[in-house]
Amino acid sequence: xxxxxxxxxxxxxxxxxxxxxxxxxxxxxxxxxxxxxxxxxxxxxxxxxxxxxxxxxxxxxxxxxxxxxxxxxxxxxxxxxxxxxxxxxxxxxxxxxxxxxxxxxxxxxxxxxxxxxxxxxxxxxxxxxxxxxxxxxxxxxxxxxxxxxxxxxxxxxxxxxxxxxxxx
Ligand code: FES
Numbered sequence: 001x002x003x004x005x006x007x008x009x010x011x012x013x014x015x016x017x018x019x020x021x022x023x024x025x026x027x028x029x030x031x032x033x034x035x036x037x038x039x040x041x042x043x044x045x046x047x048x049x050x051x052x053x054x055x056x057x058x059x060x061x062x063x064x065x066x067x068x069x070x071x072x073x074x075x076x077x078x079x080x081x082x083x084x085x086x087x088x089x090x091x092x093x094x095x096x097x098x099x100x101x102x103x104x105x106x107x108x109x110x111x112x113x114x115x116x117x118x119x120x121x122x123x124x125x126x127x128x129x130x131x132x133x134x135x136x137x138x139x140x141x142x143x144x145x146x147x148x149x150x151x152x153x154x155x156x157x158x159x160x161x162x163x164x165x166x167x168x
Contacts, residue, residue: 049151049158053086058094058157062087062110062120062131067159084148084159085110085120089132096148097133098162103140120145133165 007015052065062085071080085097085108097120099107106124113121113128119136120129128136133145149160 049149049160050082051156052084052159053157055094055152055155055157058086058088060088062097064099064110082159083107084162085145086157087131094150094152094157095132096150096157096159098146098148100146100162101127101141102135102143102145103127108145 048069050067050069052067057063064083065086066081066083068079068081071078083099085099087095089095099109099120101108101122101124103122103125106122106127108120108122108127108129110120111117112123113119116128118131120131120133121127122129122141125140127141128139129141129145130136133147135141135144144165146162146164148162151158151160
């Protein structure tokens with residue numbers, strides 16, 4: 001008698017059916033799993049620039065510009081209002097600052113406090129920032145206002161993501 005193990009017809013059928021069944025199950029489950037977790041796998045599309053103003057409107061005095069974006073968080077889609085303080089600096093460069101206070105997230109306004117008419121002021125805890133968005137030492141914020149990426153095309157100002165600037 002031979003030492004080789006022989007596979008019976010029953011075992012062969014079991015192996016074959018198990019293999020084919022597993023393959024078919026994987027084929028059906030893979031798209032379902034993919035569909036269920038797809039929004040989580042999607043990478044955030046950064047670098048989108050939105051047209052927010054005509055460059056002719058931008059002066060040396062900071063002005064508030066608002067726009068909305070569609071935000072998708074996994075399965076939830078919403079419209080989010082964005083705001084920037086925009087002006088031209090002494091070198092005629094466009095500066096676009098986030099209005100979100102770097103202390104605890106309140107909204108800053110330009111020249112809203114009579115005592116500091118040439119500064120951004122946060123009413124929540126008296127945070128102050130100079131015109132270029134740098135936090136005034138001795139006030140609660142410890143970092144400058146984030147600055148929006150921007151570009152100008154065909155006379156329109158486009159803003160991208162607000163970039164944090166390091167602070168002490
Ligand atoms: S949140 Fe602006 S100073 Fe506190």
